[in-house]
Amino acid sequence: MGDIDEAFIQSVEHRPKSTTVEAQSIPVINLSALNSQHCSSNSSSSMEDLIVQVGEACKKWGFFQVINHGVPSSCREKVEVASRAFFRQPSEEKRKVRRDEANPMGFYDTEHTKNIRDWKQVFDFTVENPTVVPASHEPDDVELQEIVNQWPEYPPNFREACEEYTREIVKLAYKLLELISLSLGLPAEKFNGFFKNQTSFMRLNYYPVCPVPHLALGVGRHKDSGALTVLSQDDVGGLEVKRKSDGEWVLVRPTPNAYIINVGDVIQVWSNDKYESVEHRVIVNSERERFSIPFFFNPSHAVMVEPLKELTSKQNPARYKPYNWGKFHTTRNISNFKKLNVENVQIYHFRI
Numbered sequence: 001m002g003d004i005d006e007a008f009i010q011s012v013e014h015r016p017k018s019t020t021v022e023a024q025s026i027p028v029i030n031l032s033a034l035n036s037q038h039c040s041s042n043s044s045s046s047m048e049d050l051i052v053q054v055g056e057a058c059k060k061w062g063f064f065q066v067i068n069h070g071v072p073s074s075c076r077e078k079v080e081v082a083s084r085a086f087f088r089q090p091s092e093e094k095r096k097v098r099r100d101e102a103n104p105m106g107f108y109d110t111e112h113t114k115n116i117r118d119w120k121q122v123f124d125f126t127v128e129n130p131t132v133v134p135a136s137h138e139p140d141d142v143e144l145q146e147i148v149n150q151w152p153e154y155p156p157n158f159r160e161a162c163e164e165y166t167r168e169i170v171k172l173a174y175k176l177l178e179l180i181s182l183s184l185g186l187p188a189e190k191f192n193g194f195f196k197n198q199t200s201f202m203r204l205n206y207y208p209v210c211p212v213p214h215l216a217l218g219v220g221r222h223k224d225s226g227a228l229t230v231l232s233q234d235d236v237g238g239l240e241v242k243r244k245s246d247g248e249w250v251l252v253r254p255t256p257n258a259y260i261i262n263v264g265d266v267i268q269v270w271s272n273d274k275y276e277s278v279e280h281r282v283i284v285n286s287e288r289e290r291f292s293i294p295f296f297f298n299p300s301h302a303v304m305v306e307p308l309k310e311l312t313s314k315q316n317p318a319r320y321k322p323y324n325w326g327k328f329h330t331t332r333n334i335s336n337f338k339k340l341n342v343e344n345v346q347i348y349h350f351r352i
């Protein structure tokens with residue numbers, strides 16, 4: 001293993017396989033019907049078709065890709081260029097905007113997933129600036145704090161590129177949320193109120209080339225804890241999804257200009273398990289570095305997450321006790337700073 005820090009080494013059962021299965025069947029959904037008033041073309045789906053496709057993808061995979069999503073490609077390219085320029089700098093420069101226990105936004109290169117270090121560097125920033133969150137994870141502490149973004153000096157247009165891109169992705173995230181709501185038989189805007197004073201954040205991911213891609217992971221297996229994730233990946237590929245039908249890890253082959261969408265734990269709970277948050281991970285490689293940009297669409301800290309009344313009944317009672325999103329998220333985040341010896345908080349802890 002030479003000079004590789006042991007903190008990166010996955011246990012044998014969690015190491016990547018030497019052959020990868022490609023998930024060509026992760027649905028690709030064309031959103032053009034949402035963006036044009038006149039959808040006469042045969043290739044674009046009607047609204048009803050769209051809702052059915054979204055519902056089926058959420059049930060079968062928990063993941064889907066979208067094309068013709070309305071995000072201008074120039075906006076995406078600009079943030080991709082800015083991200084590469086930022087990460088290309090020496091560590092001393094990046095550490096000037098390092099995140100710490102007081103400010104969880106900024107640059108970070110020692111994140112752990114399930115107590116194993118990830119082979120990646122990240123830069124995080126929130127949508128709302130400032131973002132209000134609980135001051136601590138202690139259940140009885142009702143104090144709140146404001147998180148403020150840190151911006152690097154280089155590249156000079158970094159902040160502008162990030163903020164413009166975020167505005168576009170937030171618009172897309174609301175459209176997807178509304179489609180998901182409709183697919184559950186609910187009014188389109190059923191969930192929107194939970195996102196007033198949202199705690200959403202954007203993450204720029206950089207996965208450097210790795211000399212031991214068979215032993216380490218870019219991100220270890222995990223489920224996203226928020227409502228919805230909108231991911232941009234480059235043409236290198238590395239995202240693997242645990243297929244629901246057989247538990248096999250399958251690679252999501254990059255589709256040009258597409259976004260990869262997955263439902264997180266919050267939608268799993270709201271839908272009372274109708275849609276499940278699916279495990280995924282990132283494999284790295286020894287030849288090409290990889291960049292990705294996930295957007296984590298998260299509710300307000302004050303939201304109590306619980307199965308929606310409309311989706312529960314006598315025959316299908318609520319499967320979760322209500323939990324506070326802010327406390328849940330804050331408890332999760334402390335593991336970013338401390339290598340915990342216990343398992344982190346998970347939604348199944350709230351199962352009835």
Ligand SMILES: O=C(O)CCC(=O)C(=O)O
Pocket residue numbers: 203205219224231233238239280281282292293294
């Ligand atoms: O980089 C990717 O493709 C996915 C990253 C991811 O799953 C995450 O940051 O939660």
Ligand SMILES: [Fe+2]
Pocket residue numbers: 222223224280
């Ligand atoms: Fe993820």
